[in-house]
Amino acid sequence: MTINLTLRIWRQPGPDAPGAFRTYQSGPLSTDLSFLEMLDLLNERLSLAGEEPVAFDHDCGEGICGTCGAVVNGRPHGPVERTTLCQLHLRHFNDGDTLIIEPFRARAFRIEKDLVVDRSALERIIQAGGYVSVNTGSAPEANTIPVPQPTAEAAMSSAECIGCGACVAACPNGAAMLFTGAKVSQLALLPQGQPERTRRALDMLRAMDGLGFGNCGNERECEAACPKSISIRNIARLNREFLRASFFSEEE
Amino acid sequence: MGWLGRTLNSSIGKKTVMAVTGLSLGLFVAAHLAGLTSIFRGRVAFAAYADRLHDLALLLRLGEIFLLVVFLLHITVGLLLFLENRRAKPIRYAVRNSASGQTWGSQTMPYTGLCLLLFLGYHLASFSLNDYAPIDVLLRESLAQPATGTFYLIALLALGLHLSHGLWSSLQSLGLSHPKYDQFLESGGVGISVFITTLFSLIPILALFWPGFLG
Ligand code: FES
Numbered sequence: 001m002t003i004n005l006t007l008r009i010w011r012q013p014g015p016d017a018p019g020a021f022r023t024y025q026s027g028p029l030s031t032d033l034s035f036l037e038m039l040d041l042l043n044e045r046l047s048l049a050g051e052e053p054v055a056f057d058h059d060c061g062e063g064i065c066g067t068c069g070a071v072v073n074g075r076p077h078g079p080v081e082r083t084t085l086c087q088l089h090l091r092h093f094n095d096g097d098t099l100i101i102e103p104f105r106a107r108a109f110r111i112e113k114d115l116v117v118d119r120s121a122l123e124r125i126i127q128a129g130g131y132v133s134v135n136t137g138s139a140p141e142a143n144t145i146p147v148p149q150p151t152a153e154a155a156m157s158s159a160e161c162i163g164c165g166a167c168v169a170a171c172p173n174g175a176a177m178l179f180t181g182a183k184v185s186q187l188a189l190l191p192q193g194q195p196e197r198t199r200r201a202l203d204m205l206r207a208m209d210g211l212g213f214g215n216c217g218n219e220r221e222c223e224a225a226c227p228k229s230i231s232i233r234n235i236a237r238l239n240r241e242f243l244r245a246s247f248f249s250e251e252e
Numbered sequence: 253m254g255w256l257g258r259t260l261n262s263s264i265g266k267k268t269v270m271a272v273t274g275l276s277l278g279l280f281v282a283a284h285l286a287g288l289t290s291i292f293r294g295r296v297a298f299a300a301y302a303d304r305l306h307d308l309a310l311l312l313r314l315g316e317i318f319l320l321v322v323f324l325l326h327i328t329v330g331l332l333l334f335l336e337n338r339r340a341k342p343i344r345y346a347v348r349n350s351a352s353g354q355t356w357g358s359q360t361m362p363y364t365g366l367c368l369l370l371f372l373g374y375h376l377a378s379f380s381l382n383d384y385a386p387i388d389v390l391l392r393e394s395l396a397q398p399a400t401g402t403f404y405l406i407a408l409l410a411l412g413l414h415l416s417h418g419l420w421s422s423l424q425s426l427g428l429s430h431p432k433y434d435q436f437l438e439s440g441g442v443g444i445s446v447f448i449t450t451l452f453s454l455i456p457i458l459a460l461f462w463p464g465f466l467g
Contacts, residue, residue, distance in 0.1 A: 074349025107340045174340035214340030215263045218421040220353030240427030246259040
């Protein structure tokens, strides 16, 4: 099956240059194509015509690296739940549809070019404490630290976060609480994360606050947009971790 | 800045202030409503309730001061959050398409809040700061006017919307979340808001449509 789409894409030559929507007719497209392949085809055409191709980010194409991402008709990663942009296929669209394609928007995410945004603010949050300090050396015996299966499952659910930034893009306040919540949770839940637990909660939240993200309004848009269905329970846990560290620990 | 200042200045700190003050105000609204149910038992019961309340003089003053502080905190921090959040999302999307996380209540928090503030000013001016007539006469006469009655109903709708998100949201901000209770807390918050709004609304509705109101 083939469909024709009208693509309205945000074009912006650079971070400080003004941007605007440009409209392109896709021409006939196989519904087996992925969303990013559609952009590739468009870019081929643009290049042949001597125009600047649409800049967009992607890497794994498998929904596991978190590099891809754009807002399609108001939804980060497009209209299909639990799906990254690279895993979105054209069979989810109808002939004649208009797709409005915009970059992830938030003050903390600078637009580099067209659909490419700088999400390194998320890395800054991780750098502030999203790790465990361990002595390297020979691998430890398996099961020296027992972890109950349900705990491991819960930590794994938080660790599913691929850091794509869709939560920030979806949040009406441009907050990064779902991301930070997941990153704090995945370690707070496990025994290996305990020694640095207090410091981590304080440092990661303060880093987040200093990067231009907004405040959580508990609007739950992040959870709905997350391609990995990270739950807002992670945000509640982050709130608990931070309040506990602030009021009941000796760390400042 | 000491540790407390740093904590309260953080994003979660501000949300905590909103949650604690919000829940306190919610408790006040519930207590206010509980007292006002005396209206449904007629003029005598209502006047007796008002008298008993005023007999509490000192306690009432202390309560009023506490409420004032709580209100001011809720408004100031709320405004601060509103402005910060707008700054954090300088450019909106060309198309808005909620993935249905938001509710009417959550989307309108700053606006229903503002509406409640305006209402509070009017309400205080016409009742607390006004003693030219007994409270029951004052209430009957002002609420029987269609404009005032409608204004009250609109403000109550704003209250209902504000609470429908605020109650659950406060608990979430304080970190209260558990797989076994989440559903209960969420629907409980909405249920309590509907209950409070309906019961309150009966007062202006009765005043508007029932000639025998507080007669
Ligand atoms: S390209 Fe890796 S998640 Fe989409």
